[in-house]
């Protein structure tokens with residue numbers, strides 16, 4: 213007798229203990245379990261039901277079946293399993309990021325499409341997490357019998373359905389109840405079926421395609437990309453275009469051609485605040501076969517959009533990082549807009565980079581992958597320069613418009629001249645000028661809250677979070693101190709030092725404080741503050757940006773969410789505040805991030821008829837990075853940066869892998885990191901052909917987070933299969949170690965040196 217066996221990976225494993233387990237497939241499920249199916253299995257000593265994913269299905273001769281092999285409880289229906297493509301992405305994540313199988317599964321399917329364990333009549337079963345995502349739809353199946361005489365409601369229902377099927381909700385709106393419908397179904401007059409709830413998230417955006425005429429430079433870029441789009445083999449390109457050069461128009465043209473070829477397009481943007489604008493452009497150009505995937509959708513919306521994609525009803529998908537896993541088939545084009553943004557790297561397991569997943573998908577689908585930015589990552593530009601990606605440049609703003617003129621305000625001089633505020637006199641003048649001319653301004657300050665530090669004036673003690681080694685930030689609306697990492701809140705506001713009883717002085721300015729200063733300095737100015745605190749409500753980004761576009765506000769003040777991608781014709785002034793602390797930040801990307809942030813925000817101005825200007829407030833106006841950003845000279849910056857990377861041995865000249873150790877006792881965490889380092893060095897010594905440098909252990913930039921101590925090793929390596937095998941060998945050996953207290957291990961290949 214041949215018995216079917218499933219090889220599964222279970223939920224709640226750890227990276228050092230995530231192996232496959234075998235289970236028998238019971239008779240009723242025979243033929244209904246595939247690789248990619250979710251199953252429920254009895255696990256461990258107590259046989260507790262646990263979720264698992266099937267990675268292989270084998271058959272085994274009856275006598276070869278190991279004794280005591282357990283039988284799985286339940287499996288999801290066929291349409292809920294991971295498609296072979298998604299399963300391949302799961303394998304890719306597991307291999308590349310050292311996550312567990314189940315973490316990878318969770319990354320590729322949205323919560324709403326997942327299942328959970330439940331007990332029904334004493335049996336463990338799987339239930340879908342969301343049940344209210346479908347609705348009943350009624351169709352006319354026959355005529356009303358004359359006897360018994362039908363009531364007026366029944367007649368009304370039949371009349372309404374003569375035009376075509378209607379949902380229970382639509383019928384209810386015209387006064388036809390469920391009981392009437394049930395009766396008609398019993399009589400065979402109506403048929404009922406369950407279907408996904410219809411949901412048009414963008415019903416308000418009209419389909420209004422405008423003819424797309426490319427400027428000569430745009431046309432050249434498009435022409436160069438076209439053969440790579442059409443030849444059905446994988447390609448990658450970098451579209452490097454200055455701010456306002458019309459990269460989006462080139463995308464639209466490429467998407468148009470992709471759809472003509474009968475294929476599909478995936479468009480990634482770095483954050484939710486940029487989705488509405490992209491959706492608007494795509495929907496008005498291409499109509500309704502558009503789906504979105506991002507975390508601001510509720511679970512039902514997200515699931516419905518996901519199913520729409522899975523069922524082949526979307527031609528274009530737009531979304532943030534996780535949309536790279538959208539179950540779109542026959543992808544011809546993948547675009548990663550503002551590719552330099554760190555939001556493309558996941559900060560929790562699986563710690564993947566959407567760039568890598570997109571490359572993998574482009575290879576699987578024979579698609580063209582386009583990275584786009586005015587300030588590409590140094591690695592991306594290097595790959596393009598060395599011929600790995602095709603490099604296309606847009607050097608001019610559309611319509612021959614000039615780039616904004618940039619000036620510096622020296623904040624040391626400002627202080628000497630007796631202005632204690634964070635908003636300089638010059639900036640106030642310029643803002644006033646814009647108010648008088650009816651033009652709009654954008655101000656960037658990448659710090660939220662009111663005061664960013666509370667310090668004792670007597671002993672210098674800084675008020676820190678008890679769970680995290682970071683200062684607490686004063687938030688005025690709540691009159692409280694808050695930790696931006698763990699959410700710890702202190703209320704009421706401390707006025708005396710807990711150490712010496714001295715007086716606490718609050719300093720450092722965030723967006724709330726600057727908003728208040730602006731209101732005092734510019735009475736009557738309409739100021740819109742956009743940061744994580746003001747955008748926590750659903751669709752807040754979209755509402756705010758629409759209001760600003762309608763010119764209901766004069767000044768948009770915000771964190772990095774106002775810095776990139778936005779295109780408003782009336783914006784002529786950009787102000788950059790509080791940038792200096794970022795210049796002196798940790799990690800090898802600090803300069804690159806500042807250059808990019810400043811260049812991008814400056815680029816928000818002067819994008820239409822009106823010319824733009826920008827002011828950078830700083831205490832170091834001669835700093836080379838600020839000077840280059842002010843000149844908006846990416847090439848010059850890149851030359852400096854690539855030399856620094858080469859000299860210091862940083863990516864792209866090596867791969868950077870941060871191994872983090874997290875635990876409750878500081879000493880134990882340090883010992884664990886040290887032990888890991890020794891094991892790794894021992895294994896590496898046996899394979900001298902694998903290039904490797906081990907730095908540390910050292911405390912992480914935030915040495916304590918959520919009450920746990922954090923140490924790291926930094927590995928400079930070549931991230932290939934043999935290095936990853938070495939790392940896996942070390943992880944396995946570490947798992948066997950007898951240590952005073954085991955620290956959990958985190959691996960990150962995309963960190964800039966700090967987790």
Ligand code: ADP
Pocket residue numbers: 424425426427430453454455456457458459460461610779819
């Ligand atoms: P980027 O993303 O490169 O910063 P956008 O794609 O937002 O630039 O384009 C900047 C502005 O110029 C937008 O308002 C856009 O509509 C306009 N624009 C660019 N190219 C064209 C074109 N070929 N035809 C009409 N308008 C264009």
Ligand code: ZN
Pocket residue numbers: 677678679680695696697698699700918
């Ligand atoms: Zn905290």
